[in-house]
Amino acid sequence: MILLAFGVALWAGAHVWKRVAPTHRAGFGEGGRAVVSLALLASVVLMVLGYRAADAVAWWSPTPALKGVNNLLVLAGFYLFAASGMKSAAARRLRHPQLIGFSLWAGAHLIVNGDAPSFLLFGGLLAWALAEMALINRAGPDRRPPPPPVEWGKEARVAGAALLVFLAVGWLHGWLGPRAWGA
Numbered sequence: 001m002i003l004l005a006f007g008v009a010l011w012a013g014a015h016v017w018k019r020v021a022p023t024h025r026a027g028f029g030e031g032g033r034a035v036v037s038l039a040l041l042a043s044v045v046l047m048v049l050g051y052r053a054a055d056a057v058a059w060w061s062p063t064p065a066l067k068g069v070n071n072l073l074v075l076a077g078f079y080l081f082a083a084s085g086m087k088s089a090a091a092r093r094l095r096h097p098q099l100i101g102f103s104l105w106a107g108a109h110l111i112v113n114g115d116a117p118s119f120l121l122f123g124g125l126l127a128w129a130l131a132e133m134a135l136i137n138r139a140g141p142d143r144r145p146p147p148p149p150v151e152w153g154k155e156a157r158v159a160g161a162a163l164l165v166f167l168a169v170g171w172l173h174g175w176l177g178p179r180a181w182g183a
Helices: 002-020 022-026 031-053 064-086 089-093 097-112 116-139 152-176
Strands: 058-060
Touching: 002 022, 002 031, 002 116, 031 116, 064 089, 064 097, 064 152, 089 152, 097 116
Parallel strands: none
Antiparallel strands: none
């Protein structure tokens, strides 16, 4: 589980680098983006390898009900992530739609996976997302103007995009590992 822990720590460190050490990060100039990108790639590799190699001490197994809750929360998380990218109503009303969506994804996986490696992986990523939101909030107040009226066509496109990504990820998830929709 050391690889897994190091991967989660590297993920968090790469993301918060510019917030906790802005002068150090600025010293890298444009090369800092490459450093962050490489660190994030390495963190994902370490998390995957560490998760697969970890001894799974399980306290509970996923039930159909837990999988249903997980899937609804993951779909909501994907919606918020898509909303952020497409600047939908949810993105204009929430300060951190991507991080909230990521938190929903991580929390959903904590609900359905009752083993130690999952606690470390998804719990660590959830802690990072919550800490990141706190760091952003501490850096400055939210000064967004009031949101314009909801564009229902855009909202439908966001929901459709989130559903397509959810289905694709669910299929890929089942192909690579545990089935996202049971059985």
